Amino acid sequence: MDIYQLSDLMGRRKESGESYLEFLRVPSLSMGVYTLPAGAEDLQEPHTEDEVYYVVHGKARMRIGSDYREISAGSIIFVAANVEHCFCDITEDLTVLVFFAPAEYTHQGGE
Template structure:
């Protein structure tokens, strides 16, 4: 399987204005490209997720913690946690990987 960032971005926005597009799936794993514009209105997700920032910069709120982010950064969010991108640049694009059971995998021992 292969996903092309260029091909995924060419499909945005979606028919209802969506700023994300699923590009790969296997078992519980899904990969999307996400390129919000203006505001990030996403809600917590049922699975654990990983963001791999392709371009742009801003601030990422992960629960009560905020982190500056930029290209090449990797951000993890456990299932169910409030999170969003804030004050991000107009060129912001990230890969998103969802995996595992609903409720997340939990802490490692």
């Protein structure tokens, strides 16, 4: 059994200097924490796996395909594999838990 504390994950993510920290990987699932500061541009590309985002903190809009929705702490967002999406108009620093199923890059043959 693995138990994670968000504060520990945020510290590890900050130490890495990266905006995304994967903290769990098994064949059927991977999880990470993603942060974007207010005003940032989210440059992610579509993923080859289904994805769920849980917004822990922050405010922004989410673009999925051509649809835009307001998101904030507590929002849960599903994005199907291969669908273009990004966070935009980030007005408050964003912290998001990310869940991929199966594990991220599974359908690309790994990274």
